[in-house]
Amino acid sequence: MTEGxxxxxxxxELQENxxxxxxxxxxxxxxxxxEQISAEIPPRTELGDLAFPVAFELAKRIKQTTGxxxxxxxxxxxxxxxxxxxxxxxxxxxxxxxxLNVFYDRAGFLARFPSEISEQTSQPETLSDAxxxxxxxxxxxxxxxxxxxxxxxxxxxxDTFVRILRAAGERVEVQNYIDNTGVQVADVVVxxxxxxHMTLEDVKALNSSLPPQKPFDYFCWDLYTRVGLFYRDGDPxxxxxxxxxxxxxxxxxxxxxxxxxxxxxxxxxxxRNVECILDTMERLGIRYDVLPRESEILHLHFxxxxxAQMKERGLIHYVSEGKNRGCWVMPFESHTGTDxxxxxxxxxxxxxxxxxxxxxIAYQLWKLGLLGLDFNYKLFREYADGYQTWITxxxxxxxxxxxxxxxxxxxxxxxxDSRQSYPQEIVKKGVAAIAPxxxxxxxxHLSYEMVALSPAACxxxxxxxxxxxxxxxxxxxxxxxxxxxxxxxxxxxxxxxALVEVEARHPESSEDEKLATAHAIxxxxxxxxxxxxxxxxxIAFDFKEALSFEGETGPYCQxxxxxxxxxxxxxxxxxxxxxxHLISGDEESGNKSELLKxxxxxxxxxxxxxxxLAARLEEIIKQSVAAAEPAxxxxxxxxLARAFNLFYHxxxxxxxxxxxxxxxxxxxxxxxxxxLTLALNTLGIGVPERM
RNA sequence: GCACCCGUAGCUCAGUUGGAUAGAGCGUCUGACUUCGAAUCAGAAGGCCGAAAGUUCGAGUCUUUCCGGGUGCACCA
Numbered sequence: 001m002t003e004g005x006x007x008x009x010x011x012x013e014l015q016e017n018x019x020x021x022x023x024x025x026x027x028x029x030x031x032x033x034x035e036q037i038s039a040e041i042p043p044r045t046e047l048g049d050l051a052f053p054v055a056f057e058l059a060k061r062i063k064q065t066t067g068x069x070x071x072x073x074x075x076x077x078x079x080x081x082x083x084x085x086x087x088x089x090x091x092x093x094x095x096x097x098x099x100l101n102v103f104y105d106r107a108g109f110l111a112r113f114p115s116e117i118s119e120q121t122s123q124p125e126t127l128s129d130a131x132x133x134x135x136x137x138x139x140x141x142x143x144x145x146x147x148x149x150x151x152x153x154x155x156x157x158x159d160t161f162v163r164i165l166r167a168a169g170e171r172v173e174v175q176n177y178i179d180n181t182g183v184q185v186a187d188v189v190v191x192x193x194x195x196x197h198m199t200l201e202d203v204k205a206l207n208s209s210l211p212p213q214k215p216f217d218y219f220c221w222d223l224y225t226r227v228g229l230f231y232r233d234g235d236p237x238x239x240x241x242x243x244x245x246x247x248x249x250x251x252x253x254x255x256x257x258x259x260x261x262x263x264x265x266x267x268x269x270x271x272r273n274v275e276c277i278l279d280t281m282e283r284l285g286i287r288y289d290v291l292p293r294e295s296e297i298l299h300l301h302f303x304x305x306x307x308a309q310m311k312e313r314g315l316i317h318y319v320s321e322g323k324n325r326g327c328w329v330m331p332f333e334s335h336t337g338t339d340x341x342x343x344x345x346x347x348x349x350x351x352x353x354x355x356x357x358x359x360x361i362a363y364q365l366w367k368l369g370l371l372g373l374d375f376n377y378k379l380f381r382e383y384a385d386g387y388q389t390w391i392t393x394x395x396x397x398x399x400x401x402x403x404x405x406x407x408x409x410x411x412x413x414x415x416x417d418s419r420q421s422y423p424q425e426i427v428k429k430g431v432a433a434i435a436p437x438x439x440x441x442x443x444x445h446l447s448y449e450m451v452a453l454s455p456a457a458c459x460x461x462x463x464x465x466x467x468x469x470x471x472x473x474x475x476x477x478x479x480x481x482x483x484x485x486x487x488x489x490x491x492x493x494x495x496x497x498a499l500v501e502v503e504a505r506h507p508e509s510s511e512d513e514k515l516a517t518a519h520a521i522x523x524x525x526x527x528x529x530x531x532x533x534x535x536x537x538x539i540a541f542d543f544k545e546a547l548s549f550e551g552e553t554g555p556y557c558q559x560x561x562x563x564x565x566x567x568x569x570x571x572x573x574x575x576x577x578x579x580x581h582l583i584s585g586d587e588e589s590g591n592k593s594e595l596l597k598x599x600x601x602x603x604x605x606x607x608x609x610x611x612x613l614a615a616r617l618e619e620i621i622k623q624s625v626a627a628a629e630p631a632x633x634x635x636x637x638x639x640l641a642r643a644f645n646l647f648y649h650x651x652x653x654x655x656x657x658x659x660x661x662x663x664x665x666x667x668x669x670x671x672x673x674x675x676l677t678l679a680l681n682t683l684g685i686g687v688p689e690r691m
Numbered sequence: 692g693c694a695c696c697c698g699u700a701g702c703u704c705a706g707u708u709g710g711a712u713a714g715a716g717c718g719u720c721u722g723a724c725u726u727c728g729a730a731u732c733a734g735a736a737g738g739c740c741g742a743a744a745g746u747u748c749g750a751g752u753c754u755u756u757c758c759g760g761g762u763g764c765a766c767c768a
Contacts, residue, residue: 040710053710056748072748096711097748142768182768294768327766349766356768421695422763449696449762473760501730521730532716533704536696538761545703545717549730552704552716559730567727623707635705638715649723649732669727691730 011615012622014088015039015050018102022054025082030075032061045609046602048093048101055079055098072098106599106608107592110664111583113615113671132410133171135367136162136446139281139288140177140416142184143273145224146217147280148484149541150417150451150477156530157448158415159286160630160683167682168625173409176288177363178391180270181295184224184479186252189266191223194247195230200265207272217276218486220269225482236481256298267295278381278389280487284523285684287383290406291391296375297363299394303354305373306362306434307347315433316347326350330430345426357423361430368442369408370435377403411442413628418447418536446628448535452476453485454542461485474540485541494522497547498555506690517688524554524685531634531683552638554685560641560648561680561687564673567653571666579663594660606650610643611668614675621682630683637679644672 019037026032040051055072062070076094083102084092090105138158141151158174165172179185192198198206207216231245232238254262274291281287297303307328310316316330328348347358365371378398380391390403416424424445432440452474458465463483469475477484498518506514529546533539549555568576582591599608620636623629653669656662677687 036708038708038710041707043711047711051711053749056710060748099711179768184768324766346766351766353766355766359768417762418696419762420768423768425695447696452761476762505728505730537704538697540703542703548717550717551730553730555730556716559728563728563731570727620707627707631705632707635715642715645731646733648727652726654727690728 010618011612012619014104015619018050018052018083018086018089021082021086022052022079022100025079026054026058029078030058030062032058032065034058042099042101045605045612047095047099049104049612050102052079052083052100052102053098055100059098076100104612106604106611107583107595109615110611110667110671113611113667131171133173133408134165135173135175135407135409135412136165136415137175137177137367137413138162138415138446139277139286140179141277142179142182142479143270143277144184144188145221145273145479146215147277147487148477148479149487149490150484151277152284152487152490152526153448153451153530153539154415154417155281155286156284156527156684157446157535157630158413159284160527160531160633161413161415161446161628163682163684164621164624164630164633167621167678170625173406174287174289175367176291178270178274178291178293180267180274180293181252181255181298183248183252185266185270186248186255187227188220188224188269189251189255189262190244190247191220191227191230192265192269193251193262194244195223195226200261200268203265203268215276216272217280218488220273221479221482221486224479228480258295258299275381280491282383283488283491283519284527285686287387288389289404290377291380291389292363292366292375293392294359296392296394297359300373300375302362302366302371302373303358305371306358306365307354309365309434310347310361310430313434315430319344324350330426332426332429357426357430360423360427361434364412364414364427364431364443365434366407367409367412368431368435368438370431370438374407377406379403411444413444413446415446415448418449421445421447444628446535449538450476451530451539451541453483454540457485457541457543458483460543474538490546491522491526494525494547495519498522498525498549501549502691509690513689517691520686520688521549521555521558521691524558524680525549526554527684528554528557528634528638531630532638534631535629554680554683555691557637557641557676557680558685558687559691560644561673561676562689562691563648564644564669564676565687565689567669568673570654576666576670578659579666582660582663583667591660595664598661598664607647607664607668610647610672613640613643614668614672617675617679620679633679634683637676637683637685640672640676640679644669644676647672 019039022037023034026034034054034057037052037054040053042048042051055076058075059070059072062068073094076098079100080092080094083089083100088105088109090103092103093101095101136158139151139155141147162172162174192203196202206219210216210219229236231240233241251262251266254260255266257263307316310330316328319325319327319329324344324346327346327350329344329346332343332345345357346355347361348354362371366373375392376394376396376399377390378393379401380389382388390406414424424447428440428443428445431443432438453461454474455465455470455472458475465475475483495518498521499514502509502514502517502521509517525548526546530539532552583595598604617636620633624632647668651665653662653665656665680687
């Protein structure tokens with residue numbers, strides 16, 4: 001073994017070294033330069049830890065350049081020796097039609113794997129400012145009602161992606177956009193003013209009189225659906241009453257105007273809903289750095305700045321005739337126009353007001369530090385542990401205390417459902433046109449499919465379905481119709497169910513402990529449930545599945561870690577130290593040969609496969625970032641938990657008679673529980689002491 | 692009409708930049724608690740990866756055309 005090996009702990013690093021080696025050898029031996037070298041994880045442990053199918057590619061390239069026909073196996077044989085001399089590699093085999101299968105130095109790898117999770121990687125001080133900040137906007141629920149399960153998918157997806165980015169060493173700013181001046185808020189204000197006939201004081205009084213089971217956002221949830229009916233004079237199938245719809249327009253106008261009783265009422269309603277929504281999200285471990293509001297985007301005239309830039313660059317033009325007469329539009333080439341659908345996107349209406357897309361372009365420019373304007377900010381809330389959430393303000397006098405710098409990110413990730421991919425495309429294209437140096441890569445639409453309700457779930461909610469709906473695979477949720485599963489209701493139910501299980505298993509625990517454990521399980525179940533599906537898969541929400549604690553679930557993963565921890569509760573410090581010493585490989589004793597023996601054969605493969613899986617976390621995090629897909633990490637966590645459960649059943653770790661073997665089992669279990677805990681924490685799932 | 696997404700086991704879904712014998716969970720059936728915790732584990736059954744052609748050493752994965760389902764394509768947000 002070479003000296004350099006002592007340094008190497010990371011699989012990713014080892015893999016890179018091997019790739020480089022292959023690249024160098026291909027050039028040296030065959031004069032072929034390979035731009036991309038694909039590596040693969042062999043299907044079974046006995047086939048090695050990493051495989052290069054590179055000989056097939058080389059055989060083809062050799063034939064192309066020299067006309068000489070070479071067998072892939074022979075080529076693989078030539079590369080074999082070079083790979084074998086790489087640090088960390090025990091041996092290399094040529095298998096199948098020409099696969100190069102690399103076997104790592106098992107005992108050496110195990111000995112060098114850190115026994116404490118290295119905390120440094122996620123510490124902010126090691127993150128360089130030069131690298132640029134990642135901006136993630138998620139949640140962004142209309143502040144006019146309680147959050148439902150669809151909103152939670154957005155928030156959990158966004159929050160988990162934030163955690164993944166941070167685990168990968170990125171600096172991240174989390175934003176939750178508040179559309180406090182839109183029609184949805186206006187609708188609820190219509191309800192308060194014209195159905196309930198309430199003033200701001202009445203609404204405040206109502207708020208403080210509401211029972212904890214039905215807080216303000218729940219009240220608004222119901223009121224919002226009543227407004228929908230109100231517009232149709234009480235009959236959902238009737239046409240909308242234009243006189244009543246006019247009330248909305250008036251309120252919308254008053255809100256935009258500001259400085260009037262209606263605007264104050266709207267602001268109170270929106271703010272109370274934001275508070276409720278933030279409370280809901282806090283239950284799931286989700287927080288935000290800053291809450292940018294639409295009211296400030298309006299009042300601080302963000303659009304005017306963007307508008308000027310667009311005019312300057314000739315990206316937008318005034319239409320003087322035709323259907324879009326009087327509008328300012330942005331041409332959108334990739335979309336050919338038809339009679340019905342215009343190719344041009346209207347950004348300023350003929351009445352002079354700006355569209356949502358226009359505002360969004362301005363906002364996106366701000367996120368990237370390209371607007372040349374900033375918000376004012378004030379502290380919105382401070383959590384018990386000191387974490388602060390800020391909200392935008394249009395009053396410079398609010399800028400009293402020291403605050404972090406917001407905005408100006410290098411890359412922006414917008415977590416928005418896939419139904420908005422068209423407008424997101426326009427925003428991306430528009431921003432890239434204004435700032436070509438940033439390009440389209442700076443704006444990422446982290447899209448995901450909606451959460452719908454299974455017909456069974458609708459039935460459980462007591463929703464009557466039409467014949468036509470019943471035949472559908474799923475039913476779309478609708479805040480307008482009040483059709484949906486409220487987030488807090490679901491969390492409550494999960495906590496109740498979890499508490500029953502905890503009570504049954506740990507009656508001796510304190511009430512607080514039981515509640516905390518039930519909470520952790522509920523969060524684990526919900527977050528995992530929403531993360532196990534890939535982003536572009538529609539979730540047809542099903543109560544039975546979402547409420548399950550068995551099988552491929554968060555609690556399954558947590559349970560695996562809890563069991564691993566219980567082993568270490570029973571082991572004393574000395575036993576751990578001894579284990580570490582026995583496998584360290586430092587001493588010149590006979591341990592080495594015995595260690596090698598433990599990793600031999602079928603049993604050795606079985607133990608080793610768990611080590612390899614556990615060590616892969618870093619790589620999985622990288623893949624999850626590259627694909628912007630948290631589901632990869634979720635699946636990995638489950639597989640690691642599953643592998644540990646298998647290991648746990650196969651070995652009696654504490655009772656193991658052979659001390660070297662016992663030391664190996666202890667170290668493997670320790671590595672696994674640490675990596676599993678880290679993976680789960682990155683998913684926002686905690687591991688309770690007992691469960 | 693145009694654009695995007697999906698189609699893999701009875702059901703719900705994974706399947707890394709194309710790689711070796713296509714995997715989980717649920718459900719069904721059969722077993723395993725005197726052990727570091729059974730929210731667990733083992734075993735069985737279950738597949739023309741929507742269809743057809745093409746690209747290549749190699750296709751669930753890439754291309755094209757169909758078929759079936761979903762979602763967009765506002766002077767709404």
